Amino acid sequence: MTQRTQVWLICACTAVTVQFVLALTSQYPKENDNESITCECTEKNCQAVFWYWHSLDSPGKFQFLLYHNNADKVVYSPSTSSDKYKGSKKEGTRTIYSLKISHVQKEDAGRYFCQVQYPNNRNLPGGTGVELRPGETPATPPPTPPPPKTNPPCRCRKKVIKKPITGCGHLVLWPLVGLLAGLAVVLIATLFYFSRLPKKCHHRFAKAKS
Numbered sequence: 001m002t003q004r005t006q007v008w009l010i011c012a013c014t015a016v017t018v019q020f021v022l023a024l025t026s027q028y029p030k031e032n033d034n035e036s037i038t039c040e041c042t043e044k045n046c047q048a049v050f051w052y053w054h055s056l057d058s059p060g061k062f063q064f065l066l067y068h069n070n071a072d073k074v075v076y077s078p079s080t081s082s083d084k085y086k087g088s089k090k091e092g093t094r095t096i097y098s099l100k101i102s103h104v105q106k107e108d109a110g111r112y113f114c115q116v117q118y119p120n121n122r123n124l125p126g127g128t129g130v131e132l133r134p135g136e137t138p139a140t141p142p143p144t145p146p147p148p149k150t151n152p153p154c155r156c157r158k159k160v161i162k163k164p165i166t167g168c169g170h171l172v173l174w175p176l177v178g179l180l181a182g183l184a185v186v187l188i189a190t191l192f193y194f195s196r197l198p199k200k201c202h203h204r205f206a207k208a209k210s
């Protein structure tokens with residue numbers, strides 16, 4: 001593998017990783033509210049969903065929460081409270097699974113992920129996960145930058161004569177330059193052609209003209 005290929009691969013991987021981290025959405029429920037996290041299946045025939053989470057304090061410790069299939073069979077992990085977590089689904093053109101967390105508390109803060117089961121036991125991550133931050137307020141987005149300065153919309157017909165160079169003038173000036181350059185090329189080519197013709201033809205051409 002050449003060095004350049006390696007550099008490109010590293011760049012691509014970094015871009016994908018950054019996108020993954022940025023794409024993780026956050027939800028900020030009030031404490032004691034019920035909160036739902038959704039997971040969309042991307043094909044027609046999804047069969048079930050697995051829900052996982054890890055707390056924000058121990059990011060490496062993934063815990064299985066529950067399994068929920070299309071026949072509404074729910075299997076909880078031994079450590080999951082069936083009062084607290086409920087699985088539901090909404091059928092449409094695509095099935096949307098959701099995990100409902102009742103009476104959200106501070107200690108529920110963490111990242112929630114789903115794994116969708118497709119036919120032939122293919123399990124694929126459904127989305128990039130949701131970060132739950134109960135009782136927190138979303139960070140205010142950075143101030144929007146002022147819109148870039150743009151030239152006022154062109155009203156070329158009126159302004160062409162007064163301001164031939166600035167603003168709208170460019171729109172007319174450059175095509176004109178192009179046209180003149182084209183004509184010059186044609187003219188030079190013609191002159192060149194005639195200068196290369198044998199003398200006889202010159203005479204004939206002159207005779208024909210006179």
Ligand SMILES: *[C@@H]1O[C@H](CO)[C@@H](O)[C@H](O)[C@H]1NC(C)=O
Nearest residue numbers: 032033034083086101102103
């Ligand atoms: C949350 O859900 C529970 C049932 O799971 C319900 O009894 C309760 O009223 C809900 N609370 C809110 C704030 O919607």
